[in-house]
Amino acid sequence: MRESLCLLLRGRNYDVRACHDGQSALEQLMAGGVDLMLLDLHLGDMNGLDLLGMIRRAGIDTEVLVVSGDTAFDSAVCALRSGASDYVCKPYAVEELMHRVELALQRRSLARANLAMALQLHTSERMHRSLVEASPDLIFTLDERFCFTFANERSHGLIGYSPQELLGQSLLDLVLPVDAERVRYVLEHRTGQRAIEFRIVSRGGEIAERHFEASLVPVALDLPQLSSRLYGVARDVTDKKHAEHRMAYLAYHDLLTGLPNRALFRDRLGLAIMQAKRKGRQVAVLFVDLDRFKLANDTFGHIKGDELLKQVGQRLQCVLRECDTLARLGGDEFTILLPDLSGKEDAALLAGKLVKEVAAPFSIDGDDVFLTVSIGIAVFPDDGDDIETLLRHADIAMYQVKAQGKNGFGFFLPVMDAAASQRLRMENEVRRALELEQFELYYQPQVEFDSRRIIGCEALIRWPHPTRGLVPPGAFLGVIEEIGLMKPLTYWVIERACQTLREWKLAGLELSRMSVNVPPELLVDDDFYDYLIATVDRYGIRRQSFEIEITENAFIADQQAMSLKLAGLAEEGIRVAIDDFGTQYSSLSYLRHLPVTTLKIDQSFVREIEAGKEDSPIVRAIVAIATGLNLNLVAEGVETEVQADYLGSLGAVEMQGYLFGKPMPASDFRRLLHQEAAVMSV
Known part of the structure; x- marks a missing residue:
């Protein structure tokens, strides 16, 4: 019987293994790879029902088709209850048996496929849930009333609501009121995939108002028991929006x-x-x-x-x-x-x-x-x-x-249009004049009142224009200052003044001092001090014979900083004079603390001295200040003997003005020095 059944099954291309008793069958099952076992209830070493119990307890997964000569109904029931999947009575029809075998193997194949699908679904679900929960975005589903039916854990970090708190809440209740109608329109009137921007007030977060860009798609399954109608992914673009707003702001703001x-x-x-x-x-x-x-x-x-x-x-x-x-x-x-x-x-x-x-x-x-x-x-x-x-x-x-x-x-x-054009021409011309060194230094003598001997001079810039003749400083210095060329011009003046002093020295004509005007902005330029000392030394000039003239408004900004810088110059031996004293920011406090060596009385005060009305309280006060602070004093703009005599009577021993000589080219000043030297030698 067993051999004929094996031949029958092998004839149908089944892989068949025959077992002589229950124990060998159990061992074969334990080894695995068996899809279907055809079992007779009457075995040599045990009862078939006992073997079914062993199979069940061992957790062996296989189909069992009982083929037995016992036709009792109870036997079939017991076999099925013990784990058999089908029962065939002997004698059997071959086709009936083969049909039962095919059904058993189909069940086996279907069960295996279902298991594989279940595992795949389980894995896919776990992966999907992991992706959903790990996503930085808010992932959610909405029902037909636009209420949340699901939200991932990111909801808590983004808007301050846990997924459980969101269930049943309407999205429209969370968005800002100003956005709500627009969101409602998109949800109600648009079909298919839809994109929308909205803002939600976060609960308890650092950022109260968050911007979201959301993509929503309809749920494809149309099942009565499925309440979700929309699947959404909302990305927090708050930082992006802030950056865009910032960029837009910076595009139109300083x-x-x-x-x-x-x-x-x-x-x-x-x-x-x-x-x-x-x-x-x-x-x-x-x-x-x-x-x-x-x-x-x-x-x-x-x-x-x-x-x-x-x-x-x-x-x-x-x-x-x-x-x-x-x-x-x-x-x-x-x-x-x-x-x-x-x-x-x-x-x-x-x-x-x-x-x-x-x-x-x-x-x-x-x-x-x-x-x-x-x-x-x-x-x-x-x-x-x-x-x-x-x-x-x-x-x-x-x-x-x-x-x-x-x-x-x-x-x-309207007349200013022409002036503006003229100014533009002036800017271009002074740039070119500086490049071509068209400027020239004129020198005005400074004399001792009693002896009328030249003891120094002030270097003054002039511009012999190629076509317009001698251009006064007031016509171009303001332009030079405004276009930022005052530094290179001052450097040129210092260079040329030192060169002239050296030429006079080599000719045996030495002065006690040479004064050069320095604009206030250079006094806070560290490079200027290094340049000044280096240039004076390069031409072999005594530092004590070089004097810089500065105006009082140089001290308006920061007296302490200016004092430190000028003190450094004084330590190097460079003299410092205050020009136009009394016309601007006059203060005795800075005179006490600054390393000033000379005060220059402005010509506007000297001009007020006239015959018969010589007394000038301001001039007397300035002379007293210089005397009290032990400062050298030079009176500028002296044009008459009356002015000179009055100043001399007050103690102003050094003077400068047209009475003693106008500003003149270096060659004329050198000739003047030679003449004075000749007179002194007689």
Whole structure:
């Protein structure tokens, strides 16, 4: 029977293994690889039902088809309860048996496929859940009322709600009210995949309002028991939005002061012009430039200079109306837009307030800093009807204010256009003059009053223009200062003065001193001191015979810093003179602490001395100050004997002016020295 069954199954291409008893069958099953066992209940060493129990207890996974001659119903039931998957009675029909074998193997194959699918689903589910929970994004599902049916754990970190707290809540209740209607429209009226941006107020987070970019897709399965209708992924783009807003802000605002920049100012000016055209109103553009800001910036350093610019911006803003625009173009230049004006007097009134506001001292780390402003004003439509023209005319008007003494305001006039063109030509010409060394030094003698002997001179710059003749310093020094060429020009002056002194020395003509004017901004330039000492030494000049003249406003910014720098020069033997004393920032305190060797009485005070009215309290006071502080004193601008005699009577022993000699070329001054030497030798 067993052999015939094996032959039958092998004939159907099945791999068959025959076992002689229950024990060998169990061992074969334990070895694995058996898909179906055909079992007779009557075995030689045990009962078939017992073997089924052993198989069940051992957890052996296989199909069992009982083929038995016992036709009792109870036997079949017991076999099936013991783990058999089917029961065939003997005698059996071959086709019936083969059909049962095929069914058993199909069940086996299906079970194996189901197991593989279950494992795959389990793995996929675990992977999907891991991805969902590990995602930096908010992943969620919504029902037909747009309420959450699922949310990943990221919800807690992003918006302060746990997944459990979100269940049943509507997305529309969480987004900002200003975004809610737009979100509702997208959810209700759009189909398929949809993208939307919204903001949610985070609960308990560092960032109260978070921006999200979400992508939502419909759930494909349309099952009654499935409540989710939309699957969504929302990415937190708060940092991105902040960066975009910051970039947009910086594109139209000054980084240092936070004020509008040139681009935003031009936009607002264009809009103001269009509105003024419709309303028949006026628009004023103010070009504001800080006078001598470079000196303060170089003295205090750029960090404190930046703080000063911030304070200036704040002060200017306080004077303006809410509809006005203050912008920083860069450096120390500001522009102001005054829209909707009825007349120029409105602009003049406000400009006057601005000048007064800036004139009050600024406090930088406990130090008082004094600034002034020059303001040029152009008014639409009289001075231009477009952006470029108004800005250019306001700039021209500002330079006109500077040329007239700074610290004020002025309106554009048509004649200034020609002056601006002339100024541009002047800028180009002075650049070329410096490159070609067209400038020349003139020397004015300084004499001893009693003997009228030349004891020194002051080197003064002149410009013998190739076509216009001798150009006075007042016509070009201001331009040189504004275009930033004062440093190279001063270096050239020092070089040429030292060269001339050396030539005179080699000719046997030695002076007690040579004075050179130094602009305040160079006094805070460390390179200047090294250059000065090196140049004097290179020409073999006694340091004590070289004197720098500085004006009083050099001490407005930072007396302590200036004192330290000048003290270094004094230690090296260079003399320091205060020029135009009494006309600007006169203070006895800085005279006590600064290494000053000479005071120069300004010619404006000397000019007041006239015959019959010689007494001058100011001159007497300056002489007394110099005498009391043991300082050398030089009176400038002495043109008459009356002036010289009065000054001499007060104790001013050194003088300079047309009475003793005008500024002259080096060759003429050398000739004068030779003449004096010849007289002295007689």
